[in-house]
Amino acid sequence: MGADPDEELVRRISAGDQAAVQAMVARKLPRILALATRMLGDAAEAEDVAQETFVRIWRHASSWRQRGARFDTWIHRVALNLCYDRLRRRREWTADELPKVPDEAPLPDAVPADEGRRVQQALQRIAPRQREAIVLVYYQEMSNIEAAGAMQVSVDALESLLARGRRALQAMLVGDDGDD
Amino acid sequence: MAEERRTSDVRMDARRFAALADAYGSALHRWPQAEQAAAALFSETEEGRAVLRRAGRLDTILDRHHVEAPSRTLHGEIVARAATQLRQGRHRHLWWLGFGLAGIGLAGAVAGLALVTVVTPDASSDRYVMDANATSFGDAGPDADTEDL
Numbered sequence: 001m002g003a004d005p006d007e008e009l010v011r012r013i014s015a016g017d018q019a020a021v022q023a024m025v026a027r028k029l030p031r032i033l034a035l036a037t038r039m040l041g042d043a044a045e046a047e048d049v050a051q052e053t054f055v056r057i058w059r060h061a062s063s064w065r066q067r068g069a070r071f072d073t074w075i076h077r078v079a080l081n082l083c084y085d086r087l088r089r090r091r092e093w094t095a096d097e098l099p100k101v102p103d104e105a106p107l108p109d110a111v112p113a114d115e116g117r118r119v120q121q122a123l124q125r126i127a128p129r130q131r132e133a134i135v136l137v138y139y140q141e142m143s144n145i146e147a148a149g150a151m152q153v154s155v156d157a158l159e160s161l162l163a164r165g166r167r168a169l170q171a172m173l174v175g176d177d178g179d180d
Numbered sequence: 181m182a183e184e185r186r187t188s189d190v191r192m193d194a195r196r197f198a199a200l201a202d203a204y205g206s207a208l209h210r211w212p213q214a215e216q217a218a219a220a221l222f223s224e225t226e227e228g229r230a231v232l233r234r235a236g237r238l239d240t241i242l243d244r245h246h247v248e249a250p251s252r253t254l255h256g257e258i259v260a261r262a263a264t265q266l267r268q269g270r271h272r273h274l275w276w277l278g279f280g281l282a283g284i285g286l287a288g289a290v291a292g293l294a295l296v297t298v299v300t301p302d303a304s305s306d307r308y309v310m311d312a313n314a315t316s317f318g319d320a321g322p323d324a325d326t327e328d329l
Contacts, residue, residue: 058265119245
């Protein structure tokens with residue numbers, strides 16, 4: 001693994017450098033907010049997760065050391081754990097209402113302006129671990145090694161989650177299961 | 181845990197190419213780095229192009245999902261909380277450091293005491309009796325210097 005591109009910034013933050021704080025927020029906030037929005041499907045909750053993630057960054061900046069994982073991978077793990085806390089709370093509240101089998105029926109066609117909302121609905125209907133894999137590799141542009149590291153699974157397991165997730169999305173959004 | 185195939189191990193065939201497209205979609209830059217070169221070659225084939233075309237249909241739809249950029253308010257709130265949290269984090273770090281050093285000191289004292297107990301000969305009463313008349317030079321009792329007279 002090469003040098004961590006965030007390490008110097010983290011060191012400056014732990015020394016109390018305000019410019020480094022600003023730079024870290026500018027660099028990571030859009031990524032963390034996008035991750036949480038796609039994982040939770042709720043903009044307000046995603047903002048809360050982003051705030052909590054940064055609280056943990058500030059708290060641990062002085063003690064953070066690169067041990068295997070990059071800083072970016074570590075903050076993704078932190079944000080994902082916070083997302084899962086919220087998903088678990090939701091499940092506890094709505095457990096009786098959830099269907100036993102995920103609904104992969106095709107979603108109605110949308111005008112182009114609504115296509116984003118349709119994708120968001122589809123993402124919320126697949127299993128959270130599949131959604132996590134797709135969000136990390138597809139939207140966050142993580143390599144398979146980084147994504148597998150953030151998810152704490154093997155690359156083979158990641159590929160399996162990705163393939164199953166994409167097949168479910170294909171069925172909902174394109175209207176077939178990917179086989180011609 | 182997360183280990184990738186080495187470039188030298190890569191054998192690209194239609195089955196593997198389709199499996200990768202299933203998982204990573206139609207953009208080869210998202211595919212495992214070690215397999216990108218072999219995949220690029222296979223993508224030139226008719227079969228490869230068909231697989232990528234199929235995966236690309238879903239990608240086009242997924243690309244329409246955008247997340248709004250963070251608001252200035254959110255950015256400002258996060259920066260504002262940083263100063264307090266960083267100070268607390270440093271204090272916590274120093275506290276643990278102090279606690280660790282104190283632990284090391286205590287462990288050293290215990291180890292030193294144990295060493296002294298093991299190494300120092302046992303001064304038991306049956307081997308060494310301190311006589312009231314004894315000095316470092318032997319018995320300095322009243323008869324000591326008159327014995328030869």
